Amino acid sequence: MPLRDPMLPPQTLPPVLPHRSLSLQPDRCSRSLFLQTGRWLRSTTKIALVFLGLMGWIGCTGTQTKTDANAPAASKFVAQEAAPAPRFQLRDLRGETHSLDALRGKVVLLNFWATWCAPCLKELPHFQKMHEQYKAQGLEIVTVSVDEAQTVAQVGPLINRYGYSFRVLLDTEGRVVTQYNPNRHNPFSALIDHKGNLRMTHQGYTPGDEIEMEKKVKLLLQEAAAK
Amino acid sequence: MRTIHLPFLDRLHGARLVWRVLWVCFCAWGWSASVWAFNFPIKKPRISMDINLSTIFEYHTYNPASQRPAHAFNYFDLQNRLDLKVSVDDVSFGGRVDTFHFFGDAAPCPAKFPNCAAAYIPEKLFLNVRVGRFEFTAGDYYLTVGRGIALAIRKVDTFGIDTTLRGARATYQHDDFQATVAGGFTNTNNFEPVQEIILDDPNDFVFAVDVEQRFLKLFRLAGHYVFSRIDQRVVEASGAEKTLIRTTSHVGGGRITFPRIFDKMDVYVEGNFQIEDNNGLYRDPGYALYFNYNGYFFPFTVQLEAQWYSRYRLQSTFVQRYSTVSTPPVLYLNQPSMERPDLDTQGDNANSKGLRLRIDYTFLNRAAVVHLNYLFRYGFTDRADAEQLMIHHAYAGFEYHGDIVHLNLSGGWRHITGFEYWRLIHADADISIRFAQKHAFDIVGRYWNNERGESFLPGIPIEQQMRAFHIVDAQVGYTFSGIGSLAFLFSYTNESSDLSVRQLYYAVEAKILLSRFGFLKLFYGNVRGGLRCVSGVCRIFPPFEGFRTELLFRI
Numbered sequence: 001m002p003l004r005d006p007m008l009p010p011q012t013l014p015p016v017l018p019h020r021s022l023s024l025q026p027d028r029c030s031r032s033l034f035l036q037t038g039r040w041l042r043s044t045t046k047i048a049l050v051f052l053g054l055m056g057w058i059g060c061t062g063t064q065t066k067t068d069a070n071a072p073a074a075s076k077f078v079a080q081e082a083a084p085a086p087r088f089q090l091r092d093l094r095g096e097t098h099s100l101d102a103l104r105g106k107v108v109l110l111n112f113w114a115t116w117c118a119p120c121l122k123e124l125p126h127f128q129k130m131h132e133q134y135k136a137q138g139l140e141i142v143t144v145s146v147d148e149a150q151t152v153a154q155v156g157p158l159i160n161r162y163g164y165s166f167r168v169l170l171d172t173e174g175r176v177v178t179q180y181n182p183n184r185h186n187p188f189s190a191l192i193d194h195k196g197n198l199r200m201t202h203q204g205y206t207p208g209d210e211i212e213m214e215k216k217v218k219l220l221l222q223e224a225a226a227k
Numbered sequence: 228m229r230t231i232h233l234p235f236l237d238r239l240h241g242a243r244l245v246w247r248v249l250w251v252c253f254c255a256w257g258w259s260a261s262v263w264a265f266n267f268p269i270k271k272p273r274i275s276m277d278i279n280l281s282t283i284f285e286y287h288t289y290n291p292a293s294q295r296p297a298h299a300f301n302y303f304d305l306q307n308r309l310d311l312k313v314s315v316d317d318v319s320f321g322g323r324v325d326t327f328h329f330f331g332d333a334a335p336c337p338a339k340f341p342n343c344a345a346a347y348i349p350e351k352l353f354l355n356v357r358v359g360r361f362e363f364t365a366g367d368y369y370l371t372v373g374r375g376i377a378l379a380i381r382k383v384d385t386f387g388i389d390t391t392l393r394g395a396r397a398t399y400q401h402d403d404f405q406a407t408v409a410g411g412f413t414n415t416n417n418f419e420p421v422q423e424i425i426l427d428d429p430n431d432f433v434f435a436v437d438v439e440q441r442f443l444k445l446f447r448l449a450g451h452y453v454f455s456r457i458d459q460r461v462v463e464a465s466g467a468e469k470t471l472i473r474t475t476s477h478v479g480g481g482r483i484t485f486p487r488i489f490d491k492m493d494v495y496v497e498g499n500f501q502i503e504d505n506n507g508l509y510r511d512p513g514y515a516l517y518f519n520y521n522g523y524f525f526p527f528t529v530q531l532e533a534q535w536y537s538r539y540r541l542q543s544t545f546v547q548r549y550s551t552v553s554t555p556p557v558l559y560l561n562q563p564s565m566e567r568p569d570l571d572t573q574g575d576n577a578n579s580k581g582l583r584l585r586i587d588y589t590f591l592n593r594a595a596v597v598h599l600n601y602l603f604r605y606g607f608t609d610r611a612d613a614e615q616l617m618i619h620h621a622y623a624g625f626e627y628h629g630d631i632v633h634l635n636l637s638g639g640w641r642h643i644t645g646f647e648y649w650r651l652i653h654a655d656a657d658i659s660i661r662f663a664q665k666h667a668f669d670i671v672g673r674y675w676n677n678e679r680g681e682s683f684l685p686g687i688p689i690e691q692q693m694r695a696f697h698i699v700d701a702q703v704g705y706t707f708s709g710i711g712s713l714a715f716l717f718s719y720t721n722e723s724s725d726l727s728v729r730q731l732y733y734a735v736e737a738k739i740l741l742s743r744f745g746f747l748k749l750f751y752g753n754v755r756g757g758l759r760c761v762s763g764v765c766r767i768f769p770p771f772e773g774f775r776t777e778l779l780f781r782i
Contacts, residue, residue, distance in 0.1 A: 083275030086314060087357070089400065093493075094486045095447055097400070116568050118635060118657050125594075125628045149375025149561045151568065153519045153532060156493055157585070160521075161528045162628070163593045173371045174381065179319070182279050182310035183779065184382065198275070201743060201781065207633075208665030208708025 082197035085110075085190065086179040090144065090169035093156050098142070098169055100196070106140045107220045108192040109213070112177050114147050115154045119205040120187040124164060126210035130217060131166040137221050138194070141166035146177045146186065191216055194224035272315050279310040280745075280780040286773045294756070294769035297343070297424045303330035304423060317357035322366075323350040325418045340425045348417045351391060362398045367391035370409050372437050375561030376515050377478045377499050378453045378542075380413065380433065385759055386766065387420035390557050392433055403441030410434040413544065415557050421768060429544035429557060432456040446485045453478040455542050455559065475504045476542055495519040501539055513538030513577070517563060526589040532565045533582040536606070540577050565602055566620075570641065572649075572760045573616065578606040581618070595627045600639070608646075616645035622653070633659040648680035648689045665708035673700040677722075696722045698757070711739040711746070718755040729753070729770070745779040 085108075089099045100108070111127060113120035124143070131141045143166055145155045152172050159168050171177050174184065181188040181203070191200040191213075200216055202209065283306040290300050305328045312321030326347040336343035353366035370392050372378040382389040394411015413429045432455065439449035459472040480499035487493060501513040515536045522529035542559040564571045565583035573579070581604030588597045602620040622639020638654040654674045661667040675698040680689040697720065704714030718732040734752025741747060756770035 083277075084273035084314070086275070086319070087317070095441055095444075095484065121626075121635075122628065122633045122659060148381060149371050149373070149379050150563050150571075152374070153495070153521070153563060154530070156521050157523075157528045157530050157587065160523045160525075161587045161589045161593070161596055163589075174369050178369070179312070182277075182312070182323070183281060184384065185779075203745070203779075203781075206706035206708050206712060207659060207661040207667035208706075211664060212709055 082193070082199050085192045085196055085198040086176070088176040088179065090171055090176060092167060092169050093159065098167060100192070103140050103142070103192075104196050105194050105224075106138045107194055107217060107224055109139065109141045109217060110180070110190040110192060111141070111143045112146050112171075112181060112186060112188040113143055114145060114186050115151055115158050116147070117186040121158075122207070123187055123205040123210065124162070126213075127166055128162075128164050130210075130214060131164075134217060134221060138224055139217055139221060142169060143167065144169045144171045144176060146171050146174060146184065148172055148174070189213065191220060193220050194227065275314045276782075277310075277312045277314075277321075278780075278782040279308075280778070280782075281308040281310075282306070282778045282780075283775065285775045287771070289753075289772040290769075295422055295424075297422065298329065299332045302332040304328065304332070305330070306418070306420065318355070320352075320354045322352040324348070325350050325416060327418055327423075329423075343425055346425075350389075350416050351414070360399055360401045362400070364396040365394075367393050367414060368396055368409075368411075370396065370433075370435060371561065372435055372451045372453060373449065373480065373482050373497050374495070374517060374519075374563050376497060376517060376563075377451055377480055378433065378435055378455075378559060379561035380559060381561060387416070388557055389416045390414065390429075390559075403444075403447075405437075405439045407435070407437045409436075413557070413559070415544070421766070429457075431458060431544055431559075433559065446483060448481070448483050450481045451479070457542060457544065472506050474506070476540070477502045491523055493519070493521040499539065503540055510540075511538055513540060515539040515562070519563070528587040528589070530585040530587075531582065532563060534563070534565065534576075534579060536576050536579045538577060541575070565604070567622075569760065570620070570651075570653075572643075572758075572765055573604070573607055573618070575607050578608060578615075579604055580606050591627070594629055595625070597623070597625050599623050614646040616643060616647065618643050631661050633657075646689075648678075648693065650678040652676040667706050667708075669702070669704040669706060669712075669714070671700075671702040671704075673698070675699075694724065696720065698722060698755075700755075709740060711737065713737050716752065716754065720755050720757065722757060729755075732770070741780070743781075745781045748775075748777040748779075750775040750777075 085100060087100050089097055091097055109127070109130070111123070113124065115121075127141050127143065130139065135141075143164075145152070145168060147155055147170070149172055152170060155168065155170065177184055177188070180190055180201070185203055187203075187205050189202045190198055191202075193199050199220060202213065284303070285306075286301075286303050287295075287298070288301055290298055290302065307326045309324045309326075310321070311323075312319060324347060326345075328345040329343075332344060351367040353364060353368060355365075355368075356363045368391055369382070370378060370380045380390055380392045391414050392409065392411040393414040394409065396407065396409035396411075398407045399405065411433065413431045413433060415426060415428055417425050417428065419426050434454040435451065437449065437451040439447055441447045453476075455476045455478075457474045457476075458470045459474075460468045461471045463469055478499050478501045480497065482495065482497035485492075485494040495518070497515075497517045499515045501515070503510045503513070513536070516534065518531075518533045520529070520531040522531075541562075544557040544559070562576065564573070564576065564579075565581065566572075581602065583600065583602045585598060585600045589595070590597075600620075600622050602618065604618040605615060607616045608614075618641070620639065620641040622637055622641075624637030625634065626636075627634040635657040636655070639652075641649070641651040641653065643649040652675070654672075656670070656672045658670045659667055660670075676695075677698065678693055678695045680692050680694075699717075699719040701717045702714055704712055706712040714736045716732075716734045716736060719730060720732075721730050732753045732755045734750060734754055736748065736750045736752075739747045739749075751774045753772040754770060756768040758765055759768055
């Protein structure tokens with residue numbers, strides 16, 4: 001079976017049918033157990049109680065698993081094919097600390113770039129446009145400068161002269177970029193959904209890449225809005 | 228139905244009651260566990276795995292002895308790098324393994340590396356754990372203190388050098404306070420991709436403490452201490468290693484940062500004081516001062532950097548190389564030199580003093596920028612004043628980022644005098660034109676007009692040893708977003724005084740994108756070698772002739 005593109009909208013995925021043997025609902029499950037535990041004095045029911053207690057525990061734990069399966073298809077899909085995005089904390093140009101955890105609930109476009117990287121500088125204006133267009137819908141653009149100590153002084157002036165208003169974080173030591181992109185080829189983008197799952201990565205930039213990126217951002221925003 | 232009977236309980240007082248209570252507890256446990264399992268599910272661990280595979284296959288059709296002397300005239304090589312990382316919640320671990328294989332390479336291996344034709348080398352191994360406000364790392368990690376004047380253990384992509392500190396690091400971060408303690412031995416990738424040889428690990432010891440506190444949300448104050456012990460080792464006839472020279476260095480320093488004062492400026496000041504012991508002999512203390520000011524006065528942006536180093540010695544490895552090829556040392560610093568990265572040619576900054584000023588003017592609704600730059604540096608070595616280097620570098624540029632066109636043009640003049648001479652006139656262009664939604668042409672060009680004192684014959688003034696040469700690089704490419712690119716590369720240089728060396732170079736390169744999994748790059752032709760400098764470390768790259776494929780695969 002071919003791999004499915006994780007960026008496909010959830011509507012296009014086939015429905016997941018519940019398994020009959022694990023279709024107990026939690027209310028029925030607990031009530032049934034309660035009624036049966038009320039007759040605990042009857043020795044003939046003791047074995048049944050043990051059995052039901054055990055199966056109840058297993059069954060309801062199983063129901064939890066199946067609850068995931070009954071959830072909208074996209075959730076299951078994410079659980080299978082999307083990986084949790086590595087967590088991080090970095091400072092911005094003002095010295096404020098930002099963490100990925102604080103952005104949970106938003107769609108995050110994470111981009112690694114450097115002042116000496118020509119394709120990166122061609123890509124940043126497109127991020128600014130996306131930032132202006134989709135911020136209200138829950139898109140958070142976080143750019144991480146991987147400029148090292150020697151060139152990090154140039155990050156602030158570059159951001160200021162072009163008037164970029166998205167978040168700019170500094171990863172001078174390369175702690176975060178190596179988590180996302182060990183090869184450290186720039187630019188590198190990662191798209192993280194509202195649940196904190198990494199849904200797409202993209203390396204390099206050529207004109208037109210931003211069109212596909214925008215499509216995928218829209219899909220994730222729709223997905224987030226549907227929750 | 229038989230009831231379950233446990234005879235030993237009958238022997239106890241009230242055994243039957245106990246038996247019933249146990250049943251109740253068991254059933255209640257079963258019931259409550261069910262509820263607990265449903266309403267408060269066991270938190271599933273967030274597990275992810277990341278695999279990066281980089282494979283290079285090359286055929287060198289021309290390799291004279293002066294280029295890669297460790298190899299045959301014609302040879303194949305296969306290089307592979309595997310990065311693996313697994314994360315389980317706040318714990319991550321992984322590593323890197325390099326493998327290489329040379330085919331048709333009859334060059335003998337040195338005694339120290341009998342497997343120089345084919346080997347796999349575990350390069351990195353790390354375990355990272357985050358516990359609340361603490362982060363612990365064991366194994367390999369990068370480390371930079373401040374602006375890299377005191378310490379920077381890092382990767383230098385241009386040279387294929389990837390240095391880490393192998394040891395342990397602990398970081399504590401809470402609100403505006405951060406502290407880091409780290410120590411370990413330096414570890415460099417053993418396969419050196421430029422000369423394609425095996426190198427030793429430096430195994431120099433480094434220890435660092437860094438503490439930083441932010442005050443009143445206005446400024447940050449930090450202090451640091453770095454200890455390094457660097458050994459220059461020799462291999463004796465018996466094959467045993469012996470430490471020849473041991474240099475220990477103590478660097479203490481502080482820094483203060485004022486970010487965005489009234490939204491108009493940033494100020495950064497760093498000072499370092501160094502005491503060095505060279506084989507038991509203390510040298511005069513050295514110091515390094517660095518200042519950075521950024522001013523934001525739209526449409527103008529002003530950047531000023533200044534440095535004042537005195538007897539401040541850069542720490543670098545003396546790692547023993549097996550080949551006769553001179554490979555650059557691994558610097559443990561990454562200090563701001565204020566230079567353009569590709570023109571940072573002076574690594575010896577022990578007594579360097581200077582400043583850089585850049586002024587930008589933004590217009591066309593922030594789409595276009597004109598910038599002017601001027602750099603002045605003086606000093607560098609312990610030589611007499613008359614022989615000290617003096618660098619003037621002035622250049623200007625224009626950048627434009629529009630929907631159809633991206634332009635980056637620059638040009639300037641650079642002049643170095645002192646114990647060496649170099650006059651450079653340079654012009655660079657990077658033009659990208661989009662002619663359809665996903666289609667674009669790229670044109671990249673560079674012209675360097677050089678006049679340089681090439682050799683230093685005793686008794687003959689440098690002015691009489693001048694040599695003029697030109698370097699031209701051009702690249703014309705077509706890109707199709709999401710599919711790949713095709714580029715033609717052309718170079719000309721008469722840098723080498725050896726007339727038998729090729730002067731014209733041309734090649735073709737295709738890059739095919741493999742969806743989200745990576746790319747495949749194919750190269751055929753030849754590219755020029757020459758001097759490349761990064762962060763004051765320069766080395767002469769050998770030219771390449773043949774074909775090359777590079778596969779980057781990510782899962």
